[in-house]
Amino acid sequence: MSIFNPADEIQDLQYFGEFGGVNPSISDSSTYTFLSAKTMFDTFEGNTDGCYLYSRHSTPSNLHLGEALAAMEGTETANVAASGMGAITPTILQLCQAGDHIVSSRTIYGGTYAFLKNFAPRLNIQTSFVDITKLAIVEAAINENTKVLYCETVSNPLLEVADLEALAALAKKHNLKLVVDNTFSPLSISPAKLGADVIIHSLTKFINGSSDTVGGVTCGTQDFIDSLRNVNDGASMLLGPTMDSLRASSVLKNLRTLHIRIKQHSTNAMYLAKKFEADGLKTVYPGLTSHPSHEVYTKMMNPEYGYGGMLTIDVGSLDKANELMELMQNRNLGYLAVSLGFYKTLFSAPGTSTSSEIPLEEQKDMGLTDGLIRFSIGLDNNIERTYLAMKSCMEEIGILKTEASAL
Numbered sequence: 001m002s003i004f005n006p007a008d009e010i011q012d013l014q015y016f017g018e019f020g021g022v023n024p025s026i027s028d029s030s031t032y033t034f035l036s037a038k039t040m041f042d043t044f045e046g047n048t049d050g051c052y053l054y055s056r057h058s059t060p061s062n063l064h065l066g067e068a069l070a071a072m073e074g075t076e077t078a079n080v081a082a083s084g085m086g087a088i089t090p091t092i093l094q095l096c097q098a099g100d101h102i103v104s105s106r107t108i109y110g111g112t113y114a115f116l117k118n119f120a121p122r123l124n125i126q127t128s129f130v131d132i133t134k135l136a137i138v139e140a141a142i143n144e145n146t147k148v149l150y151c152e153t154v155s156n157p158l159l160e161v162a163d164l165e166a167l168a169a170l171a172k173k174h175n176l177k178l179v180v181d182n183t184f185s186p187l188s189i190s191p192a193k194l195g196a197d198v199i200i201h202s203l204t205k206f207i208n209g210s211s212d213t214v215g216g217v218t219c220g221t222q223d224f225i226d227s228l229r230n231v232n233d234g235a236s237m238l239l240g241p242t243m244d245s246l247r248a249s250s251v252l253k254n255l256r257t258l259h260i261r262i263k264q265h266s267t268n269a270m271y272l273a274k275k276f277e278a279d280g281l282k283t284v285y286p287g288l289t290s291h292p293s294h295e296v297y298t299k300m301m302n303p304e305y306g307y308g309g310m311l312t313i314d315v316g317s318l319d320k321a322n323e324l325m326e327l328m329q330n331r332n333l334g335y336l337a338v339s340l341g342f343y344k345t346l347f348s349a350p351g352t353s354t355s356s357e358i359p360l361e362e363q364k365d366m367g368l369t370d371g372l373i374r375f376s377i378g379l380d381n382n383i384e385r386t387y388l389a390m391k392s393c394m395e396e397i398g399i400l401k402t403e404a405s406a407l
């Protein structure tokens with residue numbers, strides 16, 4: 001029996017450069033010549049395979065990267081974008097017209113939340129925000145105008161886990177498109193295999209992994225991706241969030257090591273989550289049996305990649321959170337920075353940073369507390385050494401009792 005393994009799918013792709021290079025050549029052109037005028041016309045109409053027209057539409061480098069990401073997600077094809085938001089907003093605008101309605105998880109990336117809450121209503125696209133883990137509530141929010149069910153596999157920043165199989169069944173029943181942002185769980189979860197229609201990533205995070213660029217991708221059917229790129233009414237083509245070919249080529253090279261990195265992120269995060277929890281800290285990590293969706297995640301996952309690199313702890317107050325993050329940064333245990341998926345551990349207090357678009361009242365409602373610290377655990381070689389150093393920071397500022405004072 002052959003079981004789908006996303007890293008094997010990537011490994012099986014072989015691209016040579018123009019001169020036999022081991023990496024595909026970078027296409028350093030914005031526009032392309034045609035041998036005949038007829039071919040140019042047909043290309044405009046979208047009727048020619050393998051012909052390039054203009055780089056906002058597609059480039060060889062962008063197609064290589066898109067193909068690799070589609071292979072990873074098990075979709076027919078994909079379209080890369082200049083950022084995660086540059087993938088998300090055209091996807092939503094392609095699927096929804098004025099008058100349409102979206103049901104979305106309420107715990108999503110701050111920028112996506114702001115787009116759905118503040119911007120899409122200007123185009124008369126309304127969104128109901130729901131607790132995505134409560135299927136009855138999700139279904140009750142669907143109305144006759146609903147076109148899209150939107151969620152993140154693992155939500156930002158609370159690490160809620162969406163039951164994608166159940167949500168896909170709901171989407172099917174009501175004839176909706178299930179759109180899943182899989183940024184937090186590449187390789188570990190394969191949403192298309194669980195029934196999602198469209199899968200989005202911010203490549204900025206784990207997939208590129210070196211915190212040196214922003215990028216995004218939409219993975220889906222050939223028909224849907226063609227519609228995004230349509231010269232007459234495609235949202236990606238017309239809004240123009242185009243990735244540069246040079247960048248596509250560098251992201252593709254980083255994608256080649258994603259499986260090794262994800263395994264190390266997951267191993268390190270699991271180690272720290274278990275230790276922090278045993279120390280009595282309120283710890284949220286999908287790999288812990290105490291996580292409310294631990295079983296849902298376990299049922300969905302490709303086991304060898306683990307439960308991912310993201311965890312949160314709650315240290316009680318924003319002051320303590322800030323004190324701890326500053327001290328850990330001074331000790332070179334990580335950086336006080338937003339974003340995730342870097343070789344170095346990154347930490348931030350989501351309420352004041354990445355989720356600041358969400359009104360305070362709603363933050364409280366969804367369990368986003370002041371003392372919450374979100375960690376993107378790095379690739380540390382010796383995670384026990386890191387843990388001991390983090391623990392002594394926590395003891396110094398009184399978040400954990402020292403062995404002596406505990407007596």
Ligand SMILES: *Cc1c(COP(=O)(O)O)cnc(C)c1O
Pocket residue numbers: 083084085086109111112152156181183184202203204205214215216
């Ligand atoms: C960062 C992020 C985005 C936005 O991606 P950009 O590359 O910053 O535009 C979207 N969704 C999630 C879950 C993210 O973490």
